[in-house]
Amino acid sequence: MKRLLDALLSLLALLLLSPLLLLTALAVALESGRPVFFRQTRIGLGDREFGMFKFRSMVKDAASTGPYFTAAHDPRITRVGRFIRRTSLDELPQLLNVLRGDMSLVGPRPDVPAQRALYTPGDWAQRCSVRPGITGLAQALYRSDSTPAQRLEADLRYSREQSLWLDLKIAWWTVARLSGKGAN
Numbered sequence: 001m002k003r004l005l006d007a008l009l010s011l012l013a014l015l016l017l018s019p020l021l022l023l024t025a026l027a028v029a030l031e032s033g034r035p036v037f038f039r040q041t042r043i044g045l046g047d048r049e050f051g052m053f054k055f056r057s058m059v060k061d062a063a064s065t066g067p068y069f070t071a072a073h074d075p076r077i078t079r080v081g082r083f084i085r086r087t088s089l090d091e092l093p094q095l096l097n098v099l100r101g102d103m104s105l106v107g108p109r110p111d112v113p114a115q116r117a118l119y120t121p122g123d124w125a126q127r128c129s130v131r132p133g134i135t136g137l138a139q140a141l142y143r144s145d146s147t148p149a150q151r152l153e154a155d156l157r158y159s160r161e162q163s164l165w166l167d168l169k170i171a172w173w174t175v176a177r178l179s180g181k182g183a184n
Contacts (some may be wrong), residue, residue, distance in 0.1 A: 002164070003131075010098035017092060024089050030134055031080045032059060033040035036051035037093055043176050045131040047124075050102040052110055057081030066108075088178060096133045106167040107133030108155035118148065123156055130159045140173035 028036040038056040041049050059075040077085070081142070086092040097103040103110065110132035116124055138146060138154035146154075158166070 002167070003101070004105065006098050007101075008106060010095040014095050014099070017095075020089070021092055024092070025082060027080045028055055028057075028078075028084075032078050035060075035148075039110065042112060042132065043128065044102050044110055045128065046126045049113065050097070050100075050110075052102070053096055055084055055090045055093060056092050057085050072127055085161070091117070098134065104131040104133045106170050107131050107162075108136045108158050109133065109139065109151075118152060123152075126156055126159050130162055135170060135174040137170055140170045141175065165177055 025036040036056055038058075039051045039056045041053070041074050042052040044050050057078060058074075058081055059078060081090070094103060098105055108127060111127070121129060137158040138151040141154060142150060147154060158170075
C-alpha cells in the first residue's frame with residue numbers, strides 16, 4: 001500500500017511541480033552550466049546501492065576539491081545552490097527515485113556507503129529494513145540542527161516504529177519546518 005501511495009503521489013508531485021523543476025534546472029544551468037543534476041551512490045532497502053538525484057548546488061567536480069561533508073559557508077556552494085538548499089528545492093529530483101522504487105516519500109534519509117561504519121551490524125540491518133525517504137524523522141525533528149548521533153537514533157527509531165500514522169506526522173512536521181512554523 002505504501003509503495004502504491006508513494007508512486008502515485010510522486011507522479012502527481014512531478015506533474016504539479018514541473019514548472020518549478022524546470023525553473024530550478026534553468027537557474028542551475030545559467031549560473032554554472034551542465035550538468036544540472038548531481039547523482040550520488042546511496043544505500044537503500046535491503047542494503048542495495050542506487051543513484052540518488054539532486055539538483056547540483058555546488059561547483060562542478062566539488063567532490064574532488066574539498067571534504068565529503070560540507071560546512072555552513074562552503075565556498076564550493078553556488079549562489080543558486082545556497083538558495084535551493086535553504087528552500088530544499090535541491091531535493092525535488094528525488095521524486096524520480098521514489099517513482100523508480102529506490103526511495104519512499106517518508107523514511108530515513110539514504111546513507112552513503114561509508115556511513116555503514118557508524119552503525120553496529122544489527123543497527124545497520126535494522127536501518128536497511130525500510131526504504132529510505134526524501135524526508136524522515138530526523139529531518140522533521142531537527143532539519144539541519146542535529147548531531148550525527150541524533151540523526152542515527154531518529155533513523156533507527158523510524159525503522160522500528162514505522163506506520164502510516166508516523167509517516168503522516170513526519171510529512172506534516174516537514175511541511176511545517178519548511179514553511180518556518182517549526183515541527184511542533
